[in-house]
Amino acid sequence: MSSPRMSPNYKPLPVVVATAEGEWITDVGGRRYYDALAGYSSLNFGHRHPALIKATKDQMDRVTLVSRAFDFELLAPFAEKLTDLCGMDMMLPMNTGAEAVETAIKAARKWGHDVKGIEDNQSLIIVAEENFHGRTTTIVSFSSDDVARESFGPFSPGFLAVPYGDTEALAKAIEENADRLAAVLLEPIQGEAGVNIPPDDYLPAARRLTEEANALLILDEIQSGLGRTGYTFAWERVGVKPDIMTLGKALGGGIFPVSAAVGRKEVMGLLTPGTHGSTFGGNPIACALGIAVCDMLATGEYQARARELGEHFQARLEGMVREGLLLRKRGVGMWAGIDIDPDRASGRAVCELLMDKGVLAKDTHGSTVRFAPPLSTSKEDLDWMLDQLEAVLVEIRP
Ligand SMILES: *Cc1c(COP(=O)(O)O)cnc(C)c1O
Numbered sequence: 001m002s003s004p005r006m007s008p009n010y011k012p013l014p015v016v017v018a019t020a021e022g023e024w025i026t027d028v029g030g031r032r033y034y035d036a037l038a039g040y041s042s043l044n045f046g047h048r049h050p051a052l053i054k055a056t057k058d059q060m061d062r063v064t065l066v067s068r069a070f071d072f073e074l075l076a077p078f079a080e081k082l083t084d085l086c087g088m089d090m091m092l093p094m095n096t097g098a099e100a101v102e103t104a105i106k107a108a109r110k111w112g113h114d115v116k117g118i119e120d121n122q123s124l125i126i127v128a129e130e131n132f133h134g135r136t137t138t139i140v141s142f143s144s145d146d147v148a149r150e151s152f153g154p155f156s157p158g159f160l161a162v163p164y165g166d167t168e169a170l171a172k173a174i175e176e177n178a179d180r181l182a183a184v185l186l187e188p189i190q191g192e193a194g195v196n197i198p199p200d201d202y203l204p205a206a207r208r209l210t211e212e213a214n215a216l217l218i219l220d221e222i223q224s225g226l227g228r229t230g231y232t233f234a235w236e237r238v239g240v241k242p243d244i245m246t247l248g249k250a251l252g253g254g255i256f257p258v259s260a261a262v263g264r265k266e267v268m269g270l271l272t273p274g275t276h277g278s279t280f281g282g283n284p285i286a287c288a289l290g291i292a293v294c295d296m297l298a299t300g301e302y303q304a305r306a307r308e309l310g311e312h313f314q315a316r317l318e319g320m321v322r323e324g325l326l327l328r329k330r331g332v333g334m335w336a337g338i339d340i341d342p343d344r345a346s347g348r349a350v351c352e353l354l355m356d357k358g359v360l361a362k363d364t365h366g367s368t369v370r371f372a373p374p375l376s377t378s379k380e381d382l383d384w385m386l387d388q389l390e391a392v393l394v395e396i397r398p
Pocket residue numbers: 040095096097098099101132133134135187191192220221222223224248249
């Protein structure tokens with residue numbers, strides 16, 4: 001049901017969703033599908049989790065929009081719960097992930113200018129190749145995806161991209177630019193690039209190198225965070241705490257866009273009235289949802305589930321690699337990227353075959369398919385989904 005009235009900036013699978021619950025989606029014809037994408041990790045708690053629906057509805061009966069011109073009763077409680085969950089001092093609420101990243105960039109540049117003493121307009125942020133941090137003109141300026149960039153210039157200066165996971169390249173870039181370096185911005189695991197996991201010593205090295213160069217470490221946990229990897233944040237896997245982290249996607253419980261930059265007060269405390277803001281950032285429904293999401297994660301139940309069920313999930317995918325059905329797989333917890341032999345089928349073709357079998361997933365970069373099932377999924381449903389995947393991979397085997 002695509003419409004000529006819509007800008008064709010997406011090429012969705014030909015399914016028209018009508019309703020959803022838990023890990024299941026129903027289309028307008030009444031057919032059911034397993035949601036193996038979960039809104040790119042926005043639906044970590046499944047569709048329409050009762051506690052999140054209740055928090056939203058209750059808030060709708062009280063007040064729905066305030067704007068930051070006035071205070072709101074749940075804003076401080078949201079800030080307390082979120083900073084507690086993150087082990088950080090301060091948060092700044094926004095709406096989309098890209099806005100959280102923009103916020104982190106601005107906070108880092110302000111710190112670089114005000115505290116480190118970087119000269120006006122000289123500030124540098126080192127990023128990784130194959131990154132995905134959103135779609136604003138500044139953010140696509142440091143993307144290495146030609147499709148995301150082409151024809152959108154002129155681009156914002158002040159960014160330098162180095163190969164992801166390459167400690168030596170990072171060390172060299174930091175050393176050469178230490179004086180004007182405000183921050184290093186990384187995804188702890190690159191989701192959009194196909195769930196790329198860096199070597200275990202990479203983030204610890206980034207932490208050490210940024211400290212030595214008096215620069216900040218910003219980790220974008222928008223897709224990797226909030227339980228997905230079996231940890232609240234993917235950086236916990238390697239014990240590296242950033243100065244700022246960005247959150248989004250699942251922070252809104254799959255109901256509403258909620259994002260935030262969360263960090264140390266020495267950085268986040270520098271933004272003064274007028275320097276940054278958002279009409280909808282920290283709105284009442286966002287606060288109510290954010291609190292409910294923090295409460296759900298504070299128990300550790302979802303993280304433990306992602307770890308346990310994730311082991312089974314990863315083991316089954318590993319088995320498909322051993323059987324020659326997949327070229328490779330990468331993954332941790334309930335997150336995986338699988339590489340199909342491009343001579344057998346494209347990622348898109350596999351997603352279409354999966355759809356015919358009742359599974360919705362999304363290809364990324366040619367022959368890679370990403371899986372991020374809801375953390376709340378039952379083992380039976382997960383196994384059913386994996387059975388369908390296996391059947392598709394057997395079908396395309398020459
Ligand atoms: C999705 C994503 C973003 C952008 O979030 P939007 O809400 O689409 O703006 C930024 N960083 C990462 C790692 C993401 O996965």
